[in-house]
Amino acid sequence: MTVAVTGLGVTAPTGMGHRAYWAATLRGDSALRRITHFDPAPYPAKVAGEISGFAAEEHLPGRLLPQTDRMTRLALVAADWAFADAGIEPAELPEYAGGVITASHSGGFEFGQNELRALWSRGGEYVSAYQSFAWFYAVNSGQxxxxxxxxxxxxxxxxxxxxxxxxxxxARRQIRKGTGLVISGAVDASICPWGWVAQLAGGDLSTVPDPHRAYLPFDPAACGHVPGEGGALLVLEDVGHAERRGAPHIYGYLAGHAATLDPAPWTGGGSALGRAISAALRDAGVTPADIDVVFADAAGTPERDRAEAAAITEIFGAGAVPVTAPKTMTGRLYSGAAPLDLVAALLSIRDSVIPPTVGVEPAAEYGLDLVTSARPATVGAALVLARGTGGFNSAVVVLGPDHRH
Known part of the structure; x- marks a missing residue:
């Protein structure tokens, strides 16, 4: 069963809505700045990709504001925009025809921090009852x-x-089982002192204060990543469902996926990312030669960059496929990063252009054809990669609307 992408909802530091995000991405506009959500002076890392100018009350009913974290507010708006882009009124769908499958990295950290502050400064009677779910990693799906x-x-x-x-x-699996439509993807936001301390504990945050030099994946000066907030939600449909309802557009098809887990560090085993890439290509029924661009995970540390580059060159050959990491403009949005890359991949296919990896001077040792300025190119198939702490690897192949899969 063919699974089509029919709607895009983007909330990103570089632009709210997929049109604003895409225009800024092609211009190479970076949103990495010194943190403004709180005073970062006491912390070793001070740069993030923040969404500015977002006023939730302009988009959501007032009753939702006291019970939602910033992450969830962004996700609700992204969902509204994705449905509007797909030409769907959710209320008009049959009762069990649509589902919601999201990912989360940390849940509603900012909401949790505020309620903990109330607990220790004023007492338990001042803690919001909404704390029972607003912090929870599943709250976006629920809301x-x-x-x-x-x-x-x-x-x-x-x-x-x-x-x-x-x-x-x-979501693709559920559609193949018979669900007509699923909205899926991820939005994360944890740029608050509590969330920041948790991220610092991982040891991979860049402490370079210059936003232009803080996040440089595949660069000799790579020294960690810069976090960001936001992400993307996509409307996925069985292609027959989309055609029967007269979907205004099909951006492309979610054609292949695979996930692997790296072996424990003490075993001496290497990265399993290459196996994920190969399996995703097989699932999509394509060969390495069919892939026109790779959207890299781009961890930004020498060890992890080296492992990703090795996996890419092992499958495709040195310099044989363009590689890009537009997240150098937004920061790593955690679970929201790869869905946003997938949006960029679909728009690359639509507009025949590969977005840039900004500010990076590629290290020759990696053997990558890293795209550092927007490059016109015919793109029919793209590979999107993501890796998570703990050894998680995931790879997705998307095909353009001319490739009925």
């Missing part, structure tokens, strides 16, 4: 489902940065 009356198969996936692709793959 999107309730707001839109979607009672079909719904769930949440937690596999760190790989989770966004894994959620889309799970």
């Amino acid at each position: 999107i489902s309730i707001r839109n009356g979607l009672r079909g198969p719904s769930s949440v996936v937690v596999s760190d940065q790989a989770g966004g692709l894994d959620a889309l793959a799970h």
Whole structure:
């Protein structure tokens, strides 16, 4: 069964809505800045990709604001935009025809931090009852489902940065089982002191204060990543369902997926990313020569960049396929990063252009054809990669609308 992408909902540091995001991406506009959500002076890392100018009350009913974290507000807006782009009124769907499958990296950290502050400064009676679910990693799926009356198969996936692709793959499985439509992807937002300390504990955040030099994947100066907030939600449909209802457009097809887990570090085994790539290509029924661009995970540390480059060159050959990482403009959005890359991949196919990896001077040792300025190219098939802390690897192949899969 062919699974089509019919709607895009984007909330990104570089632009709200897929049109604004895509225009900024092709221009090479970076949103990495010194943090403004809180004073970063006491912390070793001070740069992030923040969404600015977002006023939730302009998009959502007031009753939702006291019970939602910033992450969930962004996700609800992304879902609204994805449905509008797909030409769908969720209320008009049959009761069990639509589902929601999202991924989460950390849940509603900012909401949790505020309630913990109330607990220790004022007492338990001042803690919001909404704390019982607003922090929860499954809350985006739940709130999107309730707001839109979607009672079909719904769930949440937690596999760190790989989770966004894994959620889309799970949505694809549910559609193949008979669900007509699933909204899927991920939105994360945890740029608050509590969330920041948790991220610092991982040891991979860049401490370079210059936003232009802080996140440089595949560069000799790579020294860690910069976090960001946001992500993307996509409407996925059985292609027959989309055609019967007269979907205004089909961006492309979710043609292949595979996930692997790296062996434990003490075993001496290497990265299993290459196996995920090969399996995703097989699932899509394509060969390495069919792939026109790879959207890299781009961890930004020498060890992890080296492992990813080795997997790509092993499958495709040195310099044989263009590689890009537009997340250098947004920061790594955790579970939201790869769905946003998948949106960029679909728009690359539509507009025949590969978006850039900004600010990077590629290290020759990696053997990658890294795209550092927007490059016109015929793109019919793209590979999107994501890796999460703990050894998670995920790979998705998307095909353009001219490739009925």
